[in-house]
Amino acid sequence: MTDFISQLPDTARDWLKGRRLDEVECIVGDLAGVARGKAMPASKFAKQSHFYLPNSIFLQTITGDWASLEDQPFTEPDMVLTPDFSTATAAPWTADVSLQVIHDINDQQGQPVPVAPRNVLKRIVALYAEMGLTPVVAPEMEFYLVAPNVDPGHEIQPPMGRTGRRAAARQAYSMAAIDDFGAVIDDIYDFAEAQGFEIDGILQEGGAGQIEINLRHGDPVLLADEIFYFKRMIREAAFRHESYATFMAKPIQDEPGSAMHIHHSVVDAKTGRNIFSNPDGSENESFAHFIGGLQRHLPAAVALFAPYVNSYRRYVPDYAAPINLSWGRDNRTTGLRVPISGPEARRIENRLPGMDCNPYLGLAASLACGLLGLREKIDPSPEFTAEAYTQEADIPTTLGEALDLFEEDKALHELVTEKFTETYLAVKRLEYKGFMQVISPWEREHLLLNV
Structure with missing residues (x-):
């Protein structure tokens, strides 16, 4: 554990002084910016260099549905997540002593996953x-x-x-x-x-x-x-x-x-x-x-x-x-x-x-x-x-x-990549379709008996 503690930012190390680290949250932001990932004992985190998540997490809508793409494998292949220790920071509201670490997201060939929002910004x-x-x-x-x-x-x-x-x-x-x-x-x-x-x-x-x-x-x-x-x-x-x-x-x-x-x-x-x-x-x-x-x-x-x-x-x-x-x-x-x-x-x-x-x-x-x-x-x-x-x-x-x-x-697609564009559009159109099927209180109040 000593090796990874030495890689943490000064603020994270200062916060840990006098404390025993219990848990590390390994997280990434999905398409909506929701934190996804895994929490694990600090002792286990210290022994691993990476972990895996399925690439389908970027196809999930804000309502929990899943968009589909023509070239999306049904096997939901894993992405490789490695810790970016520069992002390590406390989770000071937790009952135990926990750190959060944002992870870099690559495919199994070592290339950045283009639909990951943090990779888009990079x-x-x-x-x-x-x-x-x-x-x-x-x-x-x-x-x-x-x-x-x-x-x-x-x-x-x-x-x-x-x-x-x-x-x-x-x-x-x-x-x-x-x-x-x-x-x-x-x-x-x-x-x-x-x-x-x-x-x-x-x-x-x-x-x-x-x-x-x-x-x-x-x-x-x-x-x-x-x-x-x-x-x-x-x-x-x-x-x-x-x-x-x-x-x-x-x-x-x-x-x-x-x-x-x-x-x-x-x-x-x-x-x-x-x-x-x-x-x-x-x-x-x-x-x-x-x-x-x-x-x-x-x-x-x-x-x-x-x-x-x-x-x-x-x-x-x-x-x-x-x-x-x-x-x-x-x-x-x-x-x-x-x-x-x-x-x-x-x-x-x-x-x-x-x-x-x-x-x-x-x-x-x-x-x-x-x-x-x-x-x-x-x-x-x-x-x-x-x-x-x-x-x-x-x-x-x-x-x-x-x-x-x-x-x-198309000029904007070139910068954010076509793959990201295709994925984002599929997720957002599915969300929009879901919303359009909901009948609102306004409609019931003003249309039910008046039209």
Whole structure:
């Protein structure tokens, strides 16, 4: 066991000091971003170099059904999973002493499995590296704390705060609102510290019980790993205090949705210089082309940013979510916002992704669109300086429409691979088909006796 302990990050080793490690959770993120894998005694983990999972885990829908592909072997062949020790981190909410370790996923010939979301993101980062570039991202995480909901037939309610009253909406940036859920926030901070994660800030958003956590900028794969871990950790912190944490894009009617805004910049791999800025500090063609790539290819990528039928309930005017691909400086009504910054920190914020997306796929898709802009030298539209909510929507408004657009964008397929595209479309079309067979309360209320 000593050998693998020496390979752990400093934060994991520090957390283990004075503790006896009981269990290791060997995990990967599936297509939805759900943690899959095996838990095993630490003594067994120390003696093995890898383990196996069937490749069919990437064909499972969010409802537990299984999509089928023409070339999918009925034998469900195993993939080879090897630990990426740089990802090892504590699971501080468990009763025993446990570590989590994200694993790399290869086929039996040693090649990366193309449908694994983490591999998709690694591929996009590698394509930047081939051009001598390093992408840098800074994600924002929005989520709701809600009252426990054990009956899907009941509407979701805001949680009870320390005052004994339910959380109120329209309290954006209120410190009192954050304090109302101080016990959950304290656990989030404590868990994050134990896991070695750096939180840039926590604030109250506009919805009732809606919170935003900002992460510092950095490597896309590292930050996607952290969001993957954060989702589980935040849920565990909420469970401790008789509430749920939900990352649904739109959990409560008439409240704002939850986004995963992504800030992007790109630096020269050799010099570390931000390629969006000229030596005199002005914006350059690369900056414009990155925006142009986002504008041209984001409609197809929305299927990855908004992966469920509920995701499209977020894209409504005046609820802090974009409805088009306009870009503007310091304009939060546009889908693409250029925040105030100096030349070295010049960046573009993509406000389309929802918090329900798989973080690996959300980051991969956004970076892929920008990369296509750099490659194809795509010019953006003129800057939009008015209120973008007053414009017509130019993004898909249903999952079915989004999947059709994704299927048509061959340039995007080339970057994320055809195999991933085929698998993703099969899973999401099966989910959509299942949803379309459900009759909602709205239909029974308004159509049963009136049409």
